[in-house]
Amino acid sequence: MKGLATVALGLSLIVLVNYSCFCYGDLQVGYYKYRCPDNNTDVEKIVRQSISSQNLLDPTLIPALIRLQFHDCFVRGCDASILLDGSTAEKTAPPNLTVRGYEAIDNAKSAVEEQCPGVVSCADIIIMAAREATVLGGGQFFNVTTGRRDGLISLAIEATAFLPSAEIPVDASIAVFAGLGLSVTDMVALIGAHTVGVAHCSSFKDRLYNYNGTGKADPTMDHLLLTSLKITCPQNSTQDNIANLDQNSLSFNTVDNSYFKEIQDNKGILGIDQEIDLDTRTNATVASFASDNKFFNAQFAAAMVNMGAVNVLLDPLGEIRQSCRSINPPPLPPPPSK
Template sequence: MNNNVLPVLIVGIVLLNLEACYGQLQVGFYEGQCGNQDVESIVNSVVTGSFASDRSIVAALLRMQFHDCFVSGCDASLLIDGDSSEKKAGANLSVRGFELIDEAKTAVEQACPGIVSCSDIIIMATRDAVTLRGGSGARYEVETGRRDGLISEKANVDLPGPQTSVSDAIDRFSRKGLDATDMVILLGGHTVGVTHCDFFEDRLWDFDGTGSADPSMDPDLVETLKLKCPQDTNNESVEVDLDQNSSSSNIVDNSFYQEIRSSRGILEIDQNLALDPSTTDDVATLANDGSIFLNLFGESMVKLGQVGVLTGTDGQIRLRCNSVNAN
């Protein structure tokens, strides 16, 4: 990404024909399929009600969509119960928001049984949550028309971790049809949410076996975090904001990029986005312009939602999102 290209990208977003289809996905897929009920409004009502009592649901749903789409595609396989299902993988044990998806599914089933997929509900609910925490400028149109997958295997879960290198992350995203800029933008979802000490405490106490802190982290932040994450202590339950700007840590905006440019990234992969030559220009551009971030974040979320989708007769419409046998 460079400053000369970005204006063209933004114009492209503005001029995008929102009825364009990718495969059989399209904006407004459910229009006219649910009697006089609007499917997206039903889901929005559930998300708004949940948000009123739990604003952290925004980060939870962003994580859910990423963890679902990045494994076997956006097929709601993450929602399926089972001893060896994706839910049981270590990376997914702290994923939450399942109750909200179930509530939304119940509501749409009452309005029009057997029409709306669980995978589409994840996509719609995440968009609505982002809008609630990012304002009208964060709203993006979502494509729908997915069907739900039939397979959910813990062994298939191989998500990028907090110590993944930038080059490896770019490679992993490219295998999903997402480029390096999409990767930088989607990791910007860390503008909301928290992590736990055990995912980064090596950066405070023994980075790369040196017995010292990661030199790329702001020394004042290191000392602050050492108080929260004492060495040789069980810190698994201690939460730390991924965006260290306390006035913005629960808002979908570009503050995350400003923080990592100031050496205040929490996860190693986040901090390295600002340092790696292949991504540092992207980070600078996004840090300097919040409107560009919101526009491109919506575009990249739509691209993420296109990964590995099932349409037509390839999948099913589940009656209950946690079971492939309920159709």
């Protein structure tokens, strides 16, 4: 363990652990080539076909699978710990209660196991699936590195502590990303994943009615957006409705730079969305992404690769799970000698 960094997230104080990188060797592009029983098996193609077919039935998988990589990699690194079931596992933590895509990973894992049993980690399938989701959403294709092993530990308390909240200020967000070896450009690009998907009212309702405890709305929010969101999220409603993170109705499920144009018009939904355009440490990057879609997509692809290398487990650490939802059973003891 390298050390501890403490940052303020809204009104709470959270201790963030900067895990040492458990690395033996390097991740590789095309790691699984020639590793399956049939040397011609293309693992990435199998995952691509599985995710593509599932996306036809549920296009909301695009933001779900991108988010799944983020929520996995920010806790214990990219080790598929978020997939493990259990009453105290990561997926039971409040920040993960709206995370989706688990069945899509299960299906992709099953498809891979049929042709390449016991070889491909669930951690790598998350990474490949997120890349496929990005491309299906209109983003840039990028090569993914593979060779991760699956972790054996999943704790809700860690997910609650380590996942940044929607209200995290820019300075704390920079510190969190830096603790994982990610740059400010990586951070802004990855927050740009909000170009797809939705946010629940509970994650931004304070901006509508009680910003920073003032009893008033966030003065930086566009007035028409504020009026619209108050209809979607009535102050005393018990329903946790949703709003598109990208307020461009023609682009809310497309991986492009529309989100950055929207926040420049004060139409950010989450607190961090608007703050990265207002803060001098990040607004130049926002402007560069807003002005050049190709540049944003290239930087988003690079940031996804960088995030995918955070604190990974490589052989001989971890395991290759048989099921993505549970660690492998211990081996049976040898029969008693006669």
